[in-house]
Amino acid sequence: MSETLRDMMQVKGLFFTYPNMDEPALKNIDLPIRERRITALIGPSGCGKSTLLRALNRIHDLYPGCRYEGEINLMRLDGSGYENILAWKKENELIQLRQRVGMIFQKPTPFPMSIYDNVAYGLKIQGIKKQSELDDRVEQALRDAALWDEVKDSLNRDARGLSGGQQQRLCIARSVALSQR
Ligand SMILES: Nc1ncnc2c1ncn2[C@@H]1O[C@H](COP(=O)(O)OP(=O)(O)OP(=O)(O)O)[C@@H](O)[C@H]1O
Ligand SMILES: [Mg+2]
Incomplete structure (x- = not known):
């Protein structure tokens, strides 16, 4: 049975x-990004x-003087239509955008804190305070990133002591922890 997939974003x-x-x-x-599909960008160095990736969550804007023209439309959380994120100006709008459009860089960038705290960081910003909920979400994110078995006995260790590949998966866990399930 074929399903109709909506565009999560439309450039x-x-x-x-x-x-x-x-x-x-x-x-x-011009680029549609379908929901629940993987979109790959291929091209010469x-x-x-x-x-383009950095435009999708306006991370360029951390440096002043970048210019955008056109539209990057993002589906509203309730699915009721699209908003052009290039029209967003307020700092809290951009923070919310980056909570929805996560980014994992080529070079791993763990925060200088424990493995647990790296993954819990964004959840705490989202307002989750209950310890049992934090524990569950951290474990699920680490499982989703295929890291749980390697770190479950050392969650309080400094994340910078992990191997490069483990740090990369930790950054994936930190990002997927914020997605709604
Ligand atoms: N901060 C910057 N200021 C000015 N020009 C930049 C900056 N960053 C990248 N560019 C230029 O923008 C163009 C696109 O660079 P970009 O890094 O997006 O390429 P890429 O497709 O990701 O390449 P690669 O495959 O090597 O990662 C290049 O010409 C590059 O020199
Ligand atoms: Mg690149």
Whole structure:
């Protein structure tokens, strides 16, 4: 049976220019991103893959002077339609955007804290305080990232002591911990 998948995001006519650059790094990009599907970007070095990914949660905006034109439409949480995230200006809107559109970098970036606290960090920001709920969500995220068995006896160890591959999976766990199930 075929199912109709909606677009979770729709990039439309997107141009992106880095600060102090004349030429846009992204020119007239159109890209639908379907829900519950994996979308892969393939292209030569320097063609703009990372630039596009970083536009999708406005992480570029941590540096002033970036210019966007066009639309990046994100489905509302209740599924009732789309909002153009390029119109969002307020700091709390951008924080909420980054809670929905997670990003895992090529180079692992664990926070300087314990394995447990790395995964619990975003959940605490979301307002989860109950210890048993935090424990459950941390365990589930670590299981989803295929790291649980390796760290379940050392959750209080500094995350920076993990191997590179383990740090990468920890960053995945930290990101998926925030997704609604
Ligand atoms: N901070 C920046 N300021 C100015 N130009 C930049 C900046 N970062 C990237 N660029 C330029 O934007 C273009 C796209 O770079 P980007 O990093 O998105 O490529 P990529 O497709 O991810 O490449 P790779 O496969 O090597 O990771 C390149 O020409 C690059 O030089
Ligand atoms: Mg890249």
